[in-house]
Amino acid sequence: MQQSQVLQAFWNQQLDTIENALPEFKAHALPIARIKKVIKSDHDVKPFMISAEAPMLFARACDIFIQELTLRAWMHAQDNKRRTLQKSDVATAVSKSDMYDFLIDIVPRDLDIPTVPTTPLVLDAFPPYDVLPAAASSPTRPPPIPPPLQPDQQFLLITYHLDAPPHRFLIKRR
Structure with missing residues (x-):
């Protein structure tokens, strides 16, 4: 299956899950307290109150974001005939999609360069x-x-x- 078909199937599955699942407000993959800290760290949001649903929606959005980025990195690992996800796979997934341009400064691109052991300075x-x-x-x-x-x-x-x-x-x- 092509990458675009795999991504389309992923998003169809996410849409079905969201539409058919019962709302679970207590169980989350990400800690809600940390999500609230991230939301409050924005200077535009700090002076305002945050509704009870906002951290739940933000946590679900983060979960979907992590799943899609992992799927894109996994497809790159499979293209290279590997079954282990590496940092370079994530870096390639970020560089191949314009949607992840905000991560370019965070995810290093020079991961394919082998590191030279550091020698003490004389x-x-x-x-x-x-x-x-x-x-x-x-x-x-x-x-x-x-x-x-x-x-x-x-x-x-x-x-x-x-x-x-x-x-x-x-x-x-x-």
Whole structure:
């Protein structure tokens, strides 16, 4: 079955479920207290009261949203002949549909790039910033620029005294 047919069947099933199901106001997949916090976090909603039905409807909408995004990611995993859902499947599902454009900044797109293990930084590899070559020692020139960082490395520059060179510490990304 094509992806559009699978999605159409999903939405038909959701519509049937909504029309034929008895309203269950007590049982939810998502915690209602957390849903209320999300609703109240919007500055436009904060000064107003929230009806009792709004968190229930919002929880159901979130549930359907999660199911559809998971279905799209699952179809991508099946296209790649896998039976395990990966982060890259979710990223591809987000990038293939304009409806999920608001998630582009949240879901990283560079998941297919293999991560390189981070190696500790050798401080001797960089010249101290206060020891400049004779030609570059004029006060108008900035200190030399260290080599570019790898994509998986970040450094924190800490200067203890104004006269001391900055020290670099490796920070591993999570």
